[in-house]
Amino acid sequence: xxxxxxxxxxxxxxxxxxxxxxxxxxxxxxxxxxxxxxxxxxxxxxxxxxxxxxxxxxxxxxxxxxxxxxxxxxxxxxxxxxxxxxxxxxxxxxxxxxxxxxxxxxxxxxxxxxxxxxxxxxxxxxxxxxxxxxxxxxxxxxxxxxxxxxxxxxxxxxxxxxxxxxxxxxxxxxxxxxxxxxxxxxxxxxxxxxxxxxxxxxxxxxxxxxxxxxxxxxxxxxxxxxxxxxxxxxxxxxxxxxxxxxxxxxxxxxxxxxxxxxxxxxxxxxxxxxxxxxxxxxxxxxxxxxxxxxxxxxxxxxxxxxxxxxxxxxxxxxxxxxxxxxxxxxxxx
Numbered sequence: 477x478x479x480x481x482x483x484x485x486x487x488x489x490x491x492x493x494x495x496x497x498x499x500x501x502x503x504x505x506x507x508x509x510x511x512x513x514x515x516x517x518x519x520x521x522x523x524x525x526x527x528x529x530x531x532x533x534x535x536x537x538x539x540x541x542x543x544x545x546x547x548x549x550x551x552x553x554x555x556x557x558x559x560x561x562x563x564x565x566x567x568x569x570x571x572x573x574x575x576x577x578x579x580x581x582x583x584x585x586x587x588x589x590x591x592x593x594x595x596x597x598x599x600x601x602x603x604x605x606x607x608x609x610x611x612x613x614x615x616x617x618x619x620x621x622x623x624x625x626x627x628x629x630x631x632x633x634x635x636x637x638x639x640x641x642x643x644x645x646x647x648x649x650x651x652x653x654x655x656x657x658x659x660x661x662x663x664x665x666x667x668x669x670x671x672x673x674x675x676x677x678x679x680x681x682x683x684x685x686x687x688x689x690x691x692x693x694x695x696x697x698x699x700x701x702x703x704x705x706x707x708x709x710x711x712x713x714x715x716x717x718x719x720x721x722x723x724x725x726x727x728x729x730x731x732x733x734x735x736x737x738x739x740x741x742x743x744x745x746x747x748x749x750x751x752x753x754x755x756x757x758x759x760x761x762x763x764x765x766x767x768x769x770x771x772x773x774x775x776x777x778x779x780x781x782x783x784x785x786x787x788x789x790x791x792x793x794x795x796x797x798x799x800x801x802x803x804x805x806x807x808x809x
Contacts, residue, residue: 479720482506484546484588486532486579487553488525489516491663492594492650492705496550497522498659499709503717510541511553517661532575538582548590548716551579554623557667558598559761561620572623580630584638591631591642592716597701597729597768599625599646607771610646610729617763628727641725643715648701648731648770650708652791653798660798660805669741670702670791674799677751684753686738688760691767697738699767701731704785704794714779726778731770732786744792 483500487493488509493516500507501522508526521527530537532553542549554572555561561568583591598621599614616622627644634640651670653660663671675681689696711730719726746753775781785794 479717480504480506481547481716481720482508482545483716484508484510484541484549486510486549486551487516488550489513489518489520490552491661492708493552494520494659494661495654495705495709496552496712497525498654499706499713501525503713505713508541508544508546510538515664520659520661532578533570535578535582538578539586542582542586542588545586546588548592548720549579549583549588550592550712550716551576552594553579554594554627556596556620558618558620558763559667561618561623565619568619568623572620573626576627576630580634580640584634584640589638589640590716590720591640592712592719593627593631593642593644594712595628595644595646595727596621596624597646597648597731597770599628602765603768606767607731607733607769608729609771610727610774631725635725641719641723643719643725644727645708645711645715646727646729647708648703648729648768650705651702651795652704652706652785653794655706655785655790655794657797657801660801662798662802669700669738670745670795673742673745673753674795676753677745677749677796678799678803682754684742684755685758686742686755687758687764689757690760693737693766695737695739698764699735699737699769701734701769702736702741702786702788702791703730703732703783704791706785707732707783711775711779711781714781718779728775728778729770729772730775730781731772732783733770733772734786735767735769736788741788741792744788745796748789748792749796
């Protein structure tokens with residue numbers, strides 16, 4: 477029989493966090509969300525769960541939460557825009573690094589020593605070989621990736637010194653929405669490709685900018701490994717159950733192991749939405765590798781996890797459904 481846990485999900489009202497909460501509920505765990513709604517949305521909260529309005533930069537907020545007695549926690553409250561992190565490193569230092577240290581200190585002080593952390597493929601930087609596995613050298617090319625790598629190192633030290641057991645999940649490109657349509661809260665000011673495409677399709681933006689069409693790829697645009705957010709959510713729960721059952725920490729890469737070009741995503745979106753989605757080509761962005769593709773072999777070996785919803789059509793269709801539902805609900809359609 478599986479153990480039912482009491483789990484605190486920090487950042488659980490956000491895009492990925494809300495999908496993780498849904499998966500935890502589906503597996504019978506008791507969930508409380510801790511979120512200051514700076515980017516999370518009230519509409520992403522489930523009425524069945526507890527909710528604590530709190531800020532990871534205020535230790536007293538975290539102490540009040542952890543004092544409720546949780547078996548484990550999941551940390552999804554980091555800022556994540558790579559480009560922004562290069563302009564405002566202080567913002568990322570305060571939130572991602574100071575905020576995480578506040579979480580770690582409060583958690584271990586209250587005896588909550590099972591942690592799942594949403595890390596990132598940004599810890600690797602420019603690929604030295606493909607597909608990228610867990611042993612690939614870590615050399616972040618943006619400050620956001622550096623903060624994620626630092627947090628992985630903090631967790632390793634807290635394991636040695638405080639008995640923390642953690643799972644660090646290195647996502648590649650998170651995309652898509654709940655295929656069941658229950659979650660459709662849109663990200664605010666999205667920077668990722670698929671939401672930007674949808675904003676063009678819906679008329680919220682005039683056109684799409686594609687950065688670089690002269691890469692050494694099959695159509696000149698970047699290749700990325702897109703993994704469906706529902707697949708990511710399943711990995712969080714599997715990882716949590718693994719570290720509790722085995723009492724050992726874990727670091728795994730999460731990707732679909734399939735590379736898709738920017739142009740292929742745009743063409744699929746035009747076909748599925750029936751919208752023209754005008755696009756202009758712009759110069760390459762600094763620090764954008766031509767190809768990023770994951771090896772998820774270790775995640776399968778350890779967790780029995782593999783991407784099941786991450787084909788291009790499911791990614792695009794589920795995102796289009798979420799945008800349509802949101803626009804209908806808000807009377808914009």
